[in-house]
Amino acid sequence: xxxxxxxxxxxxxxxxxxxxxxxxxxxxxxxxxxxxxxxxxxxxxxxxxxxxxxxxxxxxxxxxxxxxxxxxxxxxxxxxxxxxxxxxxxxxxxxxxxxxxxxxxxxxxxxxxxxxxxxxxxxxxxxxxxxxxxxxxxxxxxxxxxxxxxxxxxxxxxxxxxxxxxxxxxxxxxxxxxxxxxxxxxxxxxxxxxx
Numbered sequence: 001x002x003x004x005x006x007x008x009x010x011x012x013x014x015x016x017x018x019x020x021x022x023x024x025x026x027x028x029x030x031x032x033x034x035x036x037x038x039x040x041x042x043x044x045x046x047x048x049x050x051x052x053x054x055x056x057x058x059x060x061x062x063x064x065x066x067x068x069x070x071x072x073x074x075x076x077x078x079x080x081x082x083x084x085x086x087x088x089x090x091x092x093x094x095x096x097x098x099x100x101x102x103x104x105x106x107x108x109x110x111x112x113x114x115x116x117x118x119x120x121x122x123x124x125x126x127x128x129x130x131x132x133x134x135x136x137x138x139x140x141x142x143x144x145x146x147x148x149x150x151x152x153x154x155x156x157x158x159x160x161x162x163x164x165x166x167x168x169x170x171x172x173x174x175x176x177x178x179x180x181x182x183x184x185x186x187x188x189x190x191x192x193x194x195x
Contacts, residue, residue, distance in 0.1 A: 002075050003074070003156055006071060006073050007076060008131075008132045008135075012131075017118060019077070031102065033096055034096060036093060038093060040089075042089055043088065046104040046105065048077070048103055048105070050073060050076055052101040055071065058093050059091060059092050067173075070092075078094060080092055097162075098162075149172055149179065149182050
């Protein structure tokens, strides 16, 4: 299922040339649920576009638990762009959230394509991703967990049909139990209001 513009940077940065390049020059690869696309601590080797399924971006907490920090859904690019572009170790793992299919190309080949054909892309993409991450960071402080949940639910209701609640809770930076409380309280409010 395609979720349109889950990652806001896709509204600002034209990804169509890279999408076409991956489809024309890449390999169609299947990833099984929980299979790793990028391993935290290693340099990401590929850029891909998701044909089917989705991927979750995770990082390890100081307690050693995986925290979900992002997603890539059908039609979206999946990679750790800045770190891979600069050959730095990734600070996230990117893991198939379900059985998934992508069109992937070696990142070195993507770098060559960008530098030859899309000379402004790196700066545009870096700026757009920074703005998105900064907005999410600020929302962790300016919105309550309930408000973040309601935002996600109103903008992307289909996410709740695709992603397990425990991963949605992690993305919202709450425990699954706390998210269940929010959902129960909202359900009670909805059914207790007169028409």
